[in-house]
Amino acid sequence: xxxxxxxxxxxxxxxxxxxxxxxxxxxxxxxxxxxxxxxxxxxxxxxxxxxxxxxxxxxxxxxxxxxxxxxxxxxxxxxxxxxxxxxxxxxxxxxxxxxxxxxxxxxxxxxxxxxxxxxxxxxxxxxxxxxxxxxxxxxxxxxxxxxxxxxxxxxxxxxxxxxxxxxxxxxxxxxxxxxxxxxxxxxxxxxxxxxxxxxxxxxxxxxxxxxxxxxxxxxxxxxxxxxxxxxxxxxxxxxxxxxxxxxxxxxxxxxxxxxxxxxxxxxxxxxxxxxxxxxxxxxxxxxxxxxxxxxxxxxxxxxxxxxxxxxxxxxxxxxxxxxxxx
Ligand SMILES: Nc1ncnc2c1ncn2[C@@H]1O[C@H](COP(=O)(O)OP(=O)(O)O)[C@@H](O)[C@H]1O
Ligand code: SF4
Ligand SMILES: [Mg+2]
Numbered sequence: 001x002x003x004x005x006x007x008x009x010x011x012x013x014x015x016x017x018x019x020x021x022x023x024x025x026x027x028x029x030x031x032x033x034x035x036x037x038x039x040x041x042x043x044x045x046x047x048x049x050x051x052x053x054x055x056x057x058x059x060x061x062x063x064x065x066x067x068x069x070x071x072x073x074x075x076x077x078x079x080x081x082x083x084x085x086x087x088x089x090x091x092x093x094x095x096x097x098x099x100x101x102x103x104x105x106x107x108x109x110x111x112x113x114x115x116x117x118x119x120x121x122x123x124x125x126x127x128x129x130x131x132x133x134x135x136x137x138x139x140x141x142x143x144x145x146x147x148x149x150x151x152x153x154x155x156x157x158x159x160x161x162x163x164x165x166x167x168x169x170x171x172x173x174x175x176x177x178x179x180x181x182x183x184x185x186x187x188x189x190x191x192x193x194x195x196x197x198x199x200x201x202x203x204x205x206x207x208x209x210x211x212x213x214x215x216x217x218x219x220x221x222x223x224x225x226x227x228x229x230x231x232x233x234x235x236x237x238x239x240x241x242x243x244x245x246x247x248x249x250x251x252x253x254x255x256x257x258x259x260x261x262x263x264x265x266x267x268x269x270x271x272x273x274x275x276x277x278x279x280x281x282x283x284x285x286x287x288x289x290x291x292x293x294x295x296x297x298x299x300x301x302x303x304x305x306x307x308x309x310x311x312x313x314x315x316x317x318x319x320x321x322x323x324x325x326x
Pocket of ligand 1: 022034035036054055056057058059060061062063285
């Protein structure tokens with residue numbers, strides 16, 4: 001933690017050198033820190049979306065959870081609206097920072113009615129003056145996410161995946177947050193439903209001015225909704241840029257291979273483009289390669305890449321890349 005760190009007052013969320021290590025038992029008496037997030041920095045302005053992408057296991061969920069203090073970070077500075085987020089301040093900030101989860105089947109209690117699922121945060125934070133006021137607020141939230149009033153007394157298990165995700169979003173909106181971590185919020189849905197739910201996230205942002213950290217492993221999904229995109233690999237940011245710039249001019253070899261794994265909607269473009277296939281899996285964060293974390297899968301790797309970790313540096317207009325050869 002850096003007590004002298006001063007956040008930029010223009011940012012709603014600001015994260016500096018965030019680290020989240022999990023102690024893993026490696027012997028009877030020994031533990032090794034699993035570095036799930038290892039020195040990540042970024043900022044999000046009010047009403048803006050930052051996309052966060054990377055393969056499974058890169059640390060995206062851990063960033064989201066540590067950011068809103070569902071985990072206590074190992075190190076680093078997190079600010080919300082200029083205030084440091086810590087054990088003392090989090091109680092008062094909880095209402096402002098919400099999370100929508102990937103799996104609408106396991107994150108909603110199937111035996112609760114829609115009304116009670118959405119009403120729960122209203123109860124917890126005592127956000128109504130009477131039963132009638134509570135009901136009115138719930139119906140308003142349901143309307144915001146496109147659910148009919150008749151659905152209020154039905155049970156979560158009666159709904160489709162897309163509708164369940166709408167219920168989850170209405171619940172996240174109940175406390176009128178200024179920031180929502182959307183963790184793979186559309187990843188489990190059919191492609192046609194994905195588009196509807198993404199459009200809804202965008203409409204809600206315009207109406208309510210809410211900012212998102214939009215996490216997904218699919219760059220296409222993230223590109224559509226994000227102003228900026230950050231690419232993560234093995235607990236580190238390897239590239240960040242405005243969404244269009246990242247799409248048109250990716251610099252990090254990992255980003256390039258992620259982009260070439262995106263299926264093109266146009267078959268002619270798909271045929272003429274060279275696909276770079278990512279070989280192998282992400283190494284375990286317990287056996288982190290020396291130097292550049294991507295070097296075990298990178299076809300441009302040199303001796304320098306094994307010896308020294310490249311720093312994230314600005315290549316112009318806020319396009320940041322961590323690679324020796326770019
Ligand atoms: N609670 C935990 N305890 C120990 N290891 C964890 C925990 N949560 C995540 N990890 C590990 O941290 C790494 C990053 O996980 P995660 O943040 O879930 O990645 P992603 O969301 O990008 O798939 C993985 O290696 C995962 O196994
Ligand atoms: S630093 Fe080296 S290994 Fe890492 S991405 Fe760049 S070229 Fe590849
Ligand atoms: Mg995840």
